[in-house]
Every structure is written in structure tokens, then in C-alpha cells.
Amino acid sequence: MIRSAKYLFLSILFIVLTPSVFFASTMFPLEPPDTSSPRATLKSFIHYTNEVYLVASSPNEDFKLELEYLQRAARCFDFSKVPPTLLSDVSVESVLRLREILDRFDLPDMNDVPDKEDVKSTGLDKWRMPHTEIIIGKVVNSPRSGAFLFTPETVRRLEEFYNEIRYLPYVKNDLDVNYNGIYEQYIYSSGWMIPDGFLSDLPAWMKRGYFGQAVWQWVGIFLLLGVGLFLIWVMWLINKRMKCRFDGCSWEIGRLLFPFSGMFMCGFLEYLIARQVNITGQVLAVFIMGLEAVFFIFSGIAIIVTGNVVIHGIISSSKINEEALDADVIKLVVRLVTFCLVFILFYNAGSYFGVPVTAVFASAGIAGVAVALAARETLANFFGGVSIFMDRPFRAGDYIVLESGERGEVKAVGMRSTRLLTRDDILITIPNSVITNVKITNQSLPEPHFRVRIKIGVAYGSDVDKVEALLLEEAHKNALVVDSPAPRVRFRAFGDSSLEYELLCWAGHPQNRGRVVHEISRDIYKKFNSEGILIPFPQRDVHLHATDWNSLKEKDEA
Structure with a gap:
């Protein structure tokens, strides 16, 4: 008998997910189990599981060799339909369950099981073990194409098969080797963090199994989930308070506390539930996949929050106007990178859970074409924004x-x-x-100054030198007028009623144009009045002469 079921917890770390690193001196390290035919696969599985028992029950138990044999036995299964997140646990359980099943009925004569020659001559692609629904099938379209392995359907139904035969007595085999309930020892045992004495001191009702788990395991599951949810809630409250402290900072790193703590908590709960409480079967699949899903959600939140932190940090540290196109482009680039990372994350998450993500995204691509056609105006505006960014x-x-x-x-x-x-x-x-x-x-480029033109006429006979000096004086006195370019006065024309001048000056900003015109025009008017310079306005003299109305009347009658 294997010395302790706890060793099987450690074996999870070595089966399928990691290459074999422990070898016996009599074994070739890279030699795979023979799976060239149904007979070879069945013999390989029985051989390696027998070796696991023999090595474990020997006085000089070699744990490394046990793991090597256990890994080779697992290579007799087709786990292509098992999500990667459950692969290590399903591998161990499949080996133990199938061996427990085979130990409870007489195996067929190996001469009756198809070998490599039978496969070649008949074109056989699968074989069903007599009086069972256990099938060994030929693998196609896989890295292990051509190998005969226990089919994915068999792997999926092993728990069902085991529950049907678990109460049957063991049948002696050629080596007088059977596992004598090692699977139940495995599923009801605990990890290294829980002392053996603690479980042995529990009352009998706590050790009873319901839905494949002992009562103490169910208690441990919900206790751990409750503590985990409480700690995540506490971290959320801490994160809210830290947001207030980081509001004035450029790089709000504290905002990452909540998503990263959620990721850590999901990973830690998964380890405790799967490795220490040691749940198995469908219950394991539900809880582990649920925790993995929450982990990926927290990972997505962490990516999005990191993107927002980077955006805020770059814009704040570079003193970029948040309403300027530069800031908008920075936001766009960072959010595109964020979107790509989230896309990659959930693409990998889908593959991790065994979801056919390629087909899903292919369908999404067709839907994307329809969305693009419906949003063509939005796309036109987007590329218009890109054009503004490029041309400035x-x-x-x-x-x-x-x-x-x-x-x-x-x-x-x-x-x-x-x-x-x-x-x-x-x-x-x-x-x-x-x-x-x-x-x-x-009007702000290439210089922010805006040219102001003020036209004014003075009466004929005015001192033109004085007029020009007064106009320049009023322009220089105004605080909204820049000194460079300097104000200037131009004599434009001899008008019908006045000498027409134009004052040219530059406002500091285009928005000051109206105010400059108002202030300088008002000051010029006051100054000309005080200096006696007349600003004429157009006028006409109409002269009326006496008319002989009788003569006009006679002319009209003629």
C-alpha cells in the first residue's frame, strides 16, 4: 500500500503539466509507454500502476520512482477535452479511478485484445473492453496521433463508472496487487498543512462522504470561501480610502491594491481548497474553475486600472493639457494596448477553460464587419481626429x-x-x-498675436505729425497691446471730408481683439477732444433757389 495518500498531492505537480525529472536507473527517461494498440495500452497501464504499488509497498520506498510510474500511467489517457486548469487533478484521479475499476472485475484475456497486427489488418480505430463502456480509441489530429488511448468520453465517465462498482469486492489479479480503497483514501485525505491527528480526532459523522467529499471538507470549503470574501471586502474598503489619499498624486499606484489582492486571494484559495482540503471530482471542477474565472476577472480589472494609472501619470507628469489632442492620443494608445492585453488575457482564459475560442472569435469577426458598417460615421470621425493629430x-x-x-x-x-x-x-x-x-x-498661428486695425479720420488742416504721435501714444499706453511688433500709423487717403488714417497694432491674444478696439478707440476720442483735433463727419450743403412756378407750368402744358 502507498505509505500515505498525502504523497499523491505532490504527484499532481509532476503529472502531465511538468516534464519528468526523476528517473530510475533501469528506465529510459524519454521512453513513452507503449500505446501502439489497445492491447499495448491496457498492458502499459496495468504494468505501470502495478509498479507504483510495488515500489510504494517495498521497504525502501522510492517516491521519485513512484511519481515516474504514475506519470507514465497517466500518458495512457487522452486528456485533450480536459481544461488545462483541471488537468493535473483529473490526471491523478483518472489513474486511481480506472485502476480501482479494473481491480473489481476479471480482465479479458490479453490474447483477445487487439494488438498491433490486428490493428493493421482490420483498420481498427477503437476497442471496447468487454461488458463495459470503457473504450480505447485511436487518436487523430493531435500531437499523439496514431496512439491508442483511453478516450476523452471514458475519462469523463470514470467517476460515473467508479460510483457504480465502488461497493463490489476486489478480484485477485496475477500479481495479487490491488489498491484496496486507495482512491477513497486520496479523496478524503488532507494536505500537509492539516495534521493527521486532527482528522483522526474528528467525529465519525464529519468523515462521511456526500457528493464525493467528506463533511469536514465541505466545512473547510465554505469556511475558506467566507474568509476569502471577507478579506477581499476589507481590501476593497482599504482601496477606497487610499483613493482619497492618492487623488493628488501623479502616479496613483495605490489603485492597484484591490485587483492584485483579489488575484492573490483567488490563487491562494485555489491552492488551499485543491491541495489542502483536497476536494475532487465535479466539486473540484466547479470550485476551481469558478476561482480561476474570478482570477481572470481580477486580472482584467488590474490591466484596466493599470492603464488608467499610466494615462493619469503620463499626462500629469508631462504637464499636458488634459483637453488637448496630445492627451487624447496618449489615452487612445494606452487604451488600445490595454484592450489588446485584455483580449489576450481572455483568449488565453478561454483556452485554459477548454472553450473553443477560435470559433467564438471567428463569429465575432463576422459580427464586427456589421458593426463597422453601422458605425462608419464614428470611424470617419476617428480618422478625422487622427488627421488633426498628424497635420496639427x-x-x-x-x-x-x-x-x-x-x-x-x-x-x-x-x-x-x-x-x-x-x-x-x-x-x-x-x-x-x-x-x-x-x-x-x-488666428493663433504662427504667432498668438492678432493684428488690430482702427480707422479714423481727422479734419483737413490738422497737424498730421501731432495726430500720428497721439495715435501711437494711445496704442503704447494700452496694456493689451504688445510692443513687438511695434504699433504703427498709416496715412491711407485724402477723403471727401477728412484725412483718413489707420492705426495698426497687435493684441496679445486673438480673444482680446474686441477689447483692444474698444479701449483704444475710446481713448483716442478723448485725447483728440482734449487736444482740439476735430474728427469730421460727412456733410452736404443744400442751396435752394427761387423758381418761377408759372413758367414751369407753361412749359409742362406745352
Whole structure:
């Protein structure tokens, strides 16, 4: 008998998932079990499980050799339909269950089991063990194509077969070797963290099995899940409080605490439930796959939160205007990377759980074409945003004039639309697909200064030197006018009623244009009045002469 069922817990770590690293001196390390025919596979399985028992029951037990034999026995099964997340546990259980089944009835004569020659001559692709539904079938379209293995359907139904024969007596075989309930010892035993004395001191009712697990195992499962949920809830509360402390920081690393603690808790609970409480069968599949699913969900949350932390950190540390296109492009790039990582994560998760993800994503690709056609306007706006980013005709803070006449400050340039705040404090949202196809005047480029023209006429006879000096003086006095380029005055024309001048100066920003015109015009008017310079206005003199109305009447009658 195997010295302790606890050793089988450790064997999970070596079967199928990891290459064999322990070899006996009489064994070839790379030689696989013979699975060239149903006879060879059945003989290999019986041989290696017998060797496991013989080595385990010998005075000088070689645990490494036990693991090697156990691994080779597991290679007689086709586990292609088993999700990778359950493969190690299912491998051990399948070996023990099948051996327990075979020990309870007479095996067929090996001469009656098809060998390699029978397979070649008859084209046999599967063989069913007499009086059972246990099938050994030929593998196709797999790295082990051509091998005869216990079929995936047999693997799936082993628990059902075992439950049907578990109360039957053992039948002696040629080596007088049987496992004498080792499977039940395995499923009802505990891991190294739970002392043997603790289980032996439990009352009998705690050791009774329900749905393949002992009562103490059910208690342990729900106790661990309850503690795990409580700890995750505590970490969520801590994370909420830490958010307030990190709100002023550039890199809010503390936001990663909750998802990463959730990932750790799921992994730790999985280890405790599967390896220490040692649940098995369908119950194991439900709990482990559930914990793995939650782990992947926390992983996805961690990726998304990490992306948000990176976005906020880059934008804050680089002093980038959050409403500018640069910030929007940074957000887009980081979120695309985040989306790709989440896609890869859940693609691998689907493969991990045995879901045919290729077919799912192929169907999603067809649906994606329909979505793309329905969202063509959104895509046009997106590529319009890319065009704005590449050409840089304007950016947030610039003053632009559209072809339709709207003028205002660009408040935000997004990947879908651009928002423009007019001087009337009206916010206009323009789709990027529209704004990239119209004429745009950017009054903030190449320099942010905006040229202001103020036309004024003075009366004929005015001192033109004085007029020009006064105009320049008022321009220099205004705080909104820049010194470079310097203000200047131009004598434009001799008008009908005045000498026409034009004051040219530059406002510091386009939005100050109206205020500069207002202030300088008002100051010029006051200054000219105080200096006695007349600003004429157009006028006409109408002269009326006396008319002989009688003569006009006679002319009309003639």
C-alpha cells in the first residue's frame, strides 16, 4: 500500500503539466509507454500502476520512482477535452479511478485484445473492453496521433463508472496487487498543512462522504470561501480610502491594491481548497474553475486600472493639457494596448477553460464587419481626429474661424469631435469628419498675436505729425497691446471730408481683439477732444433757389 495518500498531492505537480525529472536507473527517461494498440495500452497501464504499488509497498520506498510510474500511467489517457486548469487533478484521479475499476472485475484475456497486427489488418480505430463502456480509441489530429488511448468520453465517465462498482469486492489479479480503497483514501485525505491527528480526532459523522467529499471538507470549503470574501471586502474598503489619499498624486499606484489582492486571494484559495482540503471530482471542477474565472476577472480589472494609472501619470507628469489632442492620443494608445492585453488575457482564459475560442472569435469577426458598417460615421470621425493629430492645423487654446463664420477658442480636440467656445459663450461641437473638410483660419498661428486695425479720420488742416504721435501714444499706453511688433500709423487717403488714417497694432491674444478696439478707440476720442483735433463727419450743403412756378407750368402744358 502507498505509505500515505498525502504523497499523491505532490504527484499532481509532476503529472502531465511538468516534464519528468526523476528517473530510475533501469528506465529510459524519454521512453513513452507503449500505446501502439489497445492491447499495448491496457498492458502499459496495468504494468505501470502495478509498479507504483510495488515500489510504494517495498521497504525502501522510492517516491521519485513512484511519481515516474504514475506519470507514465497517466500518458495512457487522452486528456485533450480536459481544461488545462483541471488537468493535473483529473490526471491523478483518472489513474486511481480506472485502476480501482479494473481491480473489481476479471480482465479479458490479453490474447483477445487487439494488438498491433490486428490493428493493421482490420483498420481498427477503437476497442471496447468487454461488458463495459470503457473504450480505447485511436487518436487523430493531435500531437499523439496514431496512439491508442483511453478516450476523452471514458475519462469523463470514470467517476460515473467508479460510483457504480465502488461497493463490489476486489478480484485477485496475477500479481495479487490491488489498491484496496486507495482512491477513497486520496479523496478524503488532507494536505500537509492539516495534521493527521486532527482528522483522526474528528467525529465519525464529519468523515462521511456526500457528493464525493467528506463533511469536514465541505466545512473547510465554505469556511475558506467566507474568509476569502471577507478579506477581499476589507481590501476593497482599504482601496477606497487610499483613493482619497492618492487623488493628488501623479502616479496613483495605490489603485492597484484591490485587483492584485483579489488575484492573490483567488490563487491562494485555489491552492488551499485543491491541495489542502483536497476536494475532487465535479466539486473540484466547479470550485476551481469558478476561482480561476474570478482570477481572470481580477486580472482584467488590474490591466484596466493599470492603464488608467499610466494615462493619469503620463499626462500629469508631462504637464499636458488634459483637453488637448496630445492627451487624447496618449489615452487612445494606452487604451488600445490595454484592450489588446485584455483580449489576450481572455483568449488565453478561454483556452485554459477548454472553450473553443477560435470559433467564438471567428463569429465575432463576422459580427464586427456589421458593426463597422453601422458605425462608419464614428470611424470617419476617428480618422478625422487622427488627421488633426498628424497635420496639427490647430490645438486646444487656439482661436479659429470656420468657413461658416463661427469664431472661438478651441476648448478640446478629441478623437471623435472638436469643441469650440464662441465669444457668446456658446459651445459648438463639430464632428472631426466635418472640420477636416472645411477651410479653417487659425488666428493663433504662427504667432498668438492678432493684428488690430482702427480707422479714423481727422479734419483737413490738422497737424498730421501731432495726430500720428497721439495715435501711437494711445496704442503704447494700452496694456493689451504688445510692443513687438511695434504699433504703427498709416496715412491711407485724402477723403471727401477728412484725412483718413489707420492705426495698426497687435493684441496679445486673438480673444482680446474686441477689447483692444474698444479701449483704444475710446481713448483716442478723448485725447483728440482734449487736444482740439476735430474728427469730421460727412456733410452736404443744400442751396435752394427761387423758381418761377408759372413758367414751369407753361412749359409742362406745352
